[in-house]
Amino acid sequence: MAGSVLEIKDLHVSIEDKEILKGVNLTIKSGEFHAVMGPNGTGKSTLASAIMGHPKYEVTGGSITLDGEDVLEMEVDERARAGLFLAMQYPSEISGVTNADFLRSSINARREEGDEISLMKFIKEMDEAMDFLEMDKNMAQRYLNEGFSGGEKKRNEILQLLMMKAEIGILDEIDSGLDIDALKVVAKGINKLRDENFGCLIITHYQRLLNYIEPDFVHVMMQGRVVKSGGSELSQRLEAEGYDWIKKELNIEDETINA
Amino acid sequence: MTVETKQPYNDEYISRFSSSRNEPEWMKELRQQALSQSESLDMPKPDKTGIKNWDFDTYVHEVEGEKISALGSLPASVAALIDADNAPNLYIQRNNSAAYLALSEKWSEQGVIFTDIFTALQQHGDLVKRFYMKDAVNIDEDRLTALHAALMNGGVFVYVPKNVVVDEPLQTIFWQEDDKVASFNHILIVAEANSAVTYVENSVSHNADQATFANVVTEVIAGDNANVSYGAVDNYAAGTTVYAKRRGVAYRDARIDWAIGQMNDGNTISEHITHLIGDNSGSEAKSVVVGRGKQIQNFTTNIIHFGKNSVGSILSHGVMKDQASSVFNGIGKIEHGASKSDATQETRVLMLSQGARGDANPILLIDEDDVVAGHAASVGRVDPLQLYYLMSRGITKHEAERLIIHGFLAPVVNQLPIETVKNQLTQVIEGKVN
Numbered sequence: 001m002a003g004s005v006l007e008i009k010d011l012h013v014s015i016e017d018k019e020i021l022k023g024v025n026l027t028i029k030s031g032e033f034h035a036v037m038g039p040n041g042t043g044k045s046t047l048a049s050a051i052m053g054h055p056k057y058e059v060t061g062g063s064i065t066l067d068g069e070d071v072l073e074m075e076v077d078e079r080a081r082a083g084l085f086l087a088m089q090y091p092s093e094i095s096g097v098t099n100a101d102f103l104r105s106s107i108n109a110r111r112e113e114g115d116e117i118s119l120m121k122f123i124k125e126m127d128e129a130m131d132f133l134e135m136d137k138n139m140a141q142r143y144l145n146e147g148f149s150g151g152e153k154k155r156n157e158i159l160q161l162l163m164m165k166a167e168i169g170i171l172d173e174i175d176s177g178l179d180i181d182a183l184k185v186v187a188k189g190i191n192k193l194r195d196e197n198f199g200c201l202i203i204t205h206y207q208r209l210l211n212y213i214e215p216d217f218v219h220v221m222m223q224g225r226v227v228k229s230g231g232s233e234l235s236q237r238l239e240a241e242g243y244d245w246i247k248k249e250l251n252i253e254d255e256t257i258n259a
Numbered sequence: 260m261t262v263e264t265k266q267p268y269n270d271e272y273i274s275r276f277s278s279s280r281n282e283p284e285w286m287k288e289l290r291q292q293a294l295s296q297s298e299s300l301d302m303p304k305p306d307k308t309g310i311k312n313w314d315f316d317t318y319v320h321e322v323e324g325e326k327i328s329a330l331g332s333l334p335a336s337v338a339a340l341i342d343a344d345n346a347p348n349l350y351i352q353r354n355n356s357a358a359y360l361a362l363s364e365k366w367s368e369q370g371v372i373f374t375d376i377f378t379a380l381q382q383h384g385d386l387v388k389r390f391y392m393k394d395a396v397n398i399d400e401d402r403l404t405a406l407h408a409a410l411m412n413g414g415v416f417v418y419v420p421k422n423v424v425v426d427e428p429l430q431t432i433f434w435q436e437d438d439k440v441a442s443f444n445h446i447l448i449v450a451e452a453n454s455a456v457t458y459v460e461n462s463v464s465h466n467a468d469q470a471t472f473a474n475v476v477t478e479v480i481a482g483d484n485a486n487v488s489y490g491a492v493d494n495y496a497a498g499t500t501v502y503a504k505r506r507g508v509a510y511r512d513a514r515i516d517w518a519i520g521q522m523n524d525g526n527t528i529s530e531h532i533t534h535l536i537g538d539n540s541g542s543e544a545k546s547v548v549v550g551r552g553k554q555i556q557n558f559t560t561n562i563i564h565f566g567k568n569s570v571g572s573i574l575s576h577g578v579m580k581d582q583a584s585s586v587f588n589g590i591g592k593i594e595h596g597a598s599k600s601d602a603t604q605e606t607r608v609l610m611l612s613q614g615a616r617g618d619a620n621p622i623l624l625i626d627e628d629d630v631v632a633g634h635a636a637s638v639g640r641v642d643p644l645q646l647y648y649l650m651s652r653g654i655t656k657h658e659a660e661r662l663i664i665h666g667f668l669a670p671v672v673n674q675l676p677i678e679t680v681k682n683q684l685t686q687v688i689e690g691k692v693n
Contacts, residue, residue: 094645
């Protein structure tokens with residue numbers, strides 16, 4: 001199904017009664033790669049978590065729709081089945097559940113009953129995806145994220161993204177804690193998905209990742225809002241000059257939420 | 260404080276029972292003495308669990324069971340435990356009768372004994388006498404243990420001679436077909452020096468309403484450098500009150516590893532102690548529990564270090580739902596002189612409903628300086644962030660909870676060496692938590 005649209009309008013989000021997002025507007029269409037950048041503490045990860053439905057975040061205003069459907073009305077699992085995927089910054093460790101069993105359950109969750117992926121096909125797809133991401137095959141039988149290094153966790157998130165065939169992928173600081181080789185592999189995984197049926201929201205505070213994944217649109221977040229949008233030239237300027245020129249331009253003294 | 264029990268089986272009955280089983284004289288005397296001791300001994304006092312109103316008296320002591328001529332004729336609940344095409348070493352006890360026994364020739368030729376306890380008493384009486392309720396469990400520990408000795412009515416004897424490594428599991432099934440029959444089963448496993456054995460046991464009953472009693476003693480003796488791997492799934496039905504004692508003794512360089520699925524539906528006291536006597540001995544004691552309904556249970560897992568450089572680790576995971584209530588005592592004890600020893604334990608209880616109760620008590624008792632010890636304990640609900648993570652991949656809340664619970668209980672499931680037993684435990688868990 002080509003042509004998904006994730007539309008975020010005037011989104012307000014609080015955590016423990018503290019307002020973090022203060023009116024975010026963003027539209028992501030299939031085929032587009034968007035990067036959201038900004039210094040720490042400006043609400044980028046909150047945006048990702050709110051889209052997916054993290055239990056600690058409370059949406060106090062605005063709307064999120066996917067192809068016109070109200071995402072905020074959906075349970076977390078329904079959001080995923082509707083086509084959203086969040087690669088998390090801190091994926092949970094779940095003891096006793098193997099990575100392979102979890103992946104298969106996840107894939108089947110998006111398929112109709114009676115149309116589950118066959119074991120053979122699943123193993124083949126997983127093997128291919130793991131090869132592509134240069135992952136140790138043992139990781140299929142290890143418990144989900146348990147004892148994984150930071151880099152292994154991130155690769156594992158991308159493995160899921162590759163195999164689950166989401167319409168919109170959201171990557172929450174997928175580059176944090178990665179060395180350059182791991183970063184290249186992760187970027188390779190994401191670039192593989194680039195086609196007209198897949199839209200992506202990449203949250204990062206380093207330009208570095210964007211050297212390997214070129215965004216079509218770049219947005220800068222400060223004080224819980226998107227304060228500036230542009231093309232990939234914007235991220236290059238941020239890399240070269242930092243955020244001070246934006247703060248000056250917009251008359252912002254402290255870019256973080258507490259400002 | 261003692262609890263009065265009305266003992267329906269007297270000295271005369273026990274003497275007759277022993278004779279009818281052609282037991283050696285020492286066994287008859289042991290029984291009679293145990294019975295008289297039981298009258299003056301106190302009831303066990305499980306920590307934080309009152310057992311005053313528990314029914315330890317309603318049962319029938321002896322019920323015969325028919326021989327099993329073909330494994331194909333078994334009811335589904337028992338058949339599911341067996342890989343009928345590949346069960347070369349299998350003992351099935353039906354009520355109080357030895358109903359089926361197979362031991363591969365390659366083991367019997369090497370002197371391995373795997374037989375019901377009564378045959379063992381007749382054919383290997385001296386060997387049984389050397390170990391029976393001597394080094395592991397003592398008859399006079401409490402009234403119920405003495406009663407066990409007096410009324411022992413089933414069980415199995417495993418003996419592995421020196422240097423023999425049995426590399427196939429020995430499987431036992433205790434099938435309480437009759438709803439009233441008591442199990443006073445006695446499991447005695449002796450692994451001589453440098454030997455190895457894997458033993459797997461299932462206890463099954465179906466008495467959802469009919470009251471009865473299981474008073475089971477397991478003794479595992481691992482000689483120098485012997486290796487015993489013990490797996491068990493207790494699955495007594497709701498009508499059975501269970502008193503289960505498991506005791507291991509590990510000598511120099513020996514290992515005893517336990518994986519126990521405590522799936523009883525009735526009130527249960529389980530006391531599980533491993534003595535690491537020898538230097539460099541080791542034990543892993545893993546157990547998982549699912550409590551439901553109005554069940555009251557008390558689990559004590561204790562590893563006592565005497566030998567230097569001995570390593571013990573305890574893992575207890577419990578899932579509690581409905582109004583079930585459980586106490587988990589994990590005790591790592593390092594005696595003076597057991598230097599360089601390592602005692603760790605992890606007790607975790609997952610609460611699935613408001614009315615359930617779980618009590619995790621990690622205890623370290625250390626009388627030696629140069630040791631490593633640690634513990635972790637927690638009682639809580641399913642982690643909302645784990646749920647969120649799984650649900651964010653499209654998995655429903657119900658399925659996500661199911662995955663987390665099965666994962667939580669996996670340490671024991673995965674360790675069971677027989678595929679059918681593993682699958683059956685998974686199914687029992689499934690049936691209980693849903």
